[in-house]
Amino acid sequence: xxxxxxxxxxxxxxxxxxxxxxxxxxxxxxxxxxxxxxxxxxxxxxxxxxxxxxxxxxxxxxxxxxxxxxxxxxxxxxxxxxxxxxxxxxxxxxxxxxxxxxxxxxxxxxxxxxxxxxxxxxxxxxxxxxxxxxxxxxxxxxxxxxxxxxxxxxxxxxxxxxxxxxxxxxxxxxxxxxxxxxxxxxxxxxxxxxxxxxxxxxxxxxxxxxxxxxxxxxxxxxxxxxxxxxxxxxxxxxxxxxxxxxxxxxxxxxxxxxxxxxxxxxxxxxxxxxxxxxxxxxxxxxxxxxxxxxxxxxxxxxxxxxxxxxxxxxxxxxxxxxxxxxxxxxxxxxxxxxxxxxxxxxxxxxxxxxxxxxxxxxx
Numbered sequence: 611x612x613x614x615x616x617x618x619x620x621x622x623x624x625x626x627x628x629x630x631x632x633x634x635x636x637x638x639x640x641x642x643x644x645x646x647x648x649x650x651x652x653x654x655x656x657x658x659x660x661x662x663x664x665x666x667x668x669x670x671x672x673x674x675x676x677x678x679x680x681x682x683x684x685x686x687x688x689x690x691x692x693x694x695x696x697x698x699x700x701x702x703x704x705x706x707x708x709x710x711x712x713x714x715x716x717x718x719x720x721x722x723x724x725x726x727x728x729x730x731x732x733x734x735x736x737x738x739x740x741x742x743x744x745x746x747x748x749x750x751x752x753x754x755x756x757x758x759x760x761x762x763x764x765x766x767x768x769x770x771x772x773x774x775x776x777x778x779x780x781x782x783x784x785x786x787x788x789x790x791x792x793x794x795x796x797x798x799x800x801x802x803x804x805x806x807x808x809x810x811x812x813x814x815x816x817x818x819x820x821x822x823x824x825x826x827x828x829x830x831x832x833x834x835x836x837x838x839x840x841x842x843x844x845x846x847x848x849x850x851x852x853x854x855x856x857x858x859x860x861x862x863x864x865x866x867x868x869x870x871x872x873x874x875x876x877x878x879x880x881x882x883x884x885x886x887x888x889x890x891x892x893x894x895x896x897x898x899x900x901x902x903x904x905x906x907x908x909x910x911x912x913x914x915x916x917x918x919x920x921x922x923x924x925x926x927x928x929x930x931x932x933x934x935x936x937x938x939x940x941x942x943x944x945x946x947x948x949x950x951x952x953x954x955x956x957x958x959x960x961x962x963x964x965x966x967x968x969x970x971x972x973x
Contacts, residue, residue, distance in 0.1 A: 621657030628675040631666050638663060689730060696724035697734045705742045711735055714742075751877045760848040760872075764790035764939045765818060768871075769850040770810060771887040772802050773895075777903050778910045783807060785814040788850065788886050790939035791927050793918045794818055798911040802854070804861035811849070815869065823847070823869045845872035852876050852884055894921070 622634065634656065641647040653660035669675055700718050708714050711732040718724040718731070726734075735742070760767055767788040772781050783806050785794040794814035799806045815821050823846065849871050851857040858875065866873055876883025895901060898917050904910045926932040933943045 631675045767848045769887045773891045777905050778907050780907050783810045792935040792939040793921050796914050804856050804859045807862050808865045845870050847871040850874045
């Protein structure tokens, strides 16, 4: 605050100390005594409300010009002592159950003990150093390993899931090869059931040349909806999915058994176990945002077919070291990657030879 010796340093700030107030009052009194200036005229010149000068004059008579805290010592709506005690008692009795200051505030009203806002409850608990118990951590579930026979080669491990397209009010199930990233099939429908799963896998088997796995005799045997425990045939495909009801249904299990496809389910609430299909849908909707705007179901299905061709045969896949899924699935990926490495080496040697020759010619 400006001291009394600096009264000419500018307009009076909102808060000043006792010495500055006394100096200003003396200055106003001097202006009145020597030049007959009114209080309002002096206040206008000093840039201060005349009512402040009046209050300071009244306080000067009592000898208290200190810069006091504005307002009353305690707010009129301040929390009462018994209310603070009630909040702390509530936290002690119900903290383990509610585990939230928001719930405790409502619990107090429900029990008729104390009526305070959620933020007030939080402030009281913080001031008292009370920490509500947190919810117990979930027991981690170990990830189920894939079967030993499931090799990381194209055409062995497939993954599938559903995604929604809100504009057309349709869902689409896609089947993708985990290793080659080949988009094998898509089925657009208004519902998510085992029927869509069966249709999608039938189309995927046909697309990948594995229609011989559709054993009609065994499918007829399984028509009763019971998967035999004594089926000794070795599965040739692994279908990875989450735990959705259409994936875990008996109808889906019957179809998978008939097609010699083993099922592998990820852990509940762990989408990372299905990271391949989650990433696929993210890229699909991110690179083709117009899919979310299509309203006609037929148009959506046709456009998904076009995107599938582009995804499989044109788009270079980063995780495949920039070959297409079709290249990787049909064994052309290693040769293409080797050809690029060889091309890079040839280009490097050509640059060296050309630049060396240019340097010799310059000399």
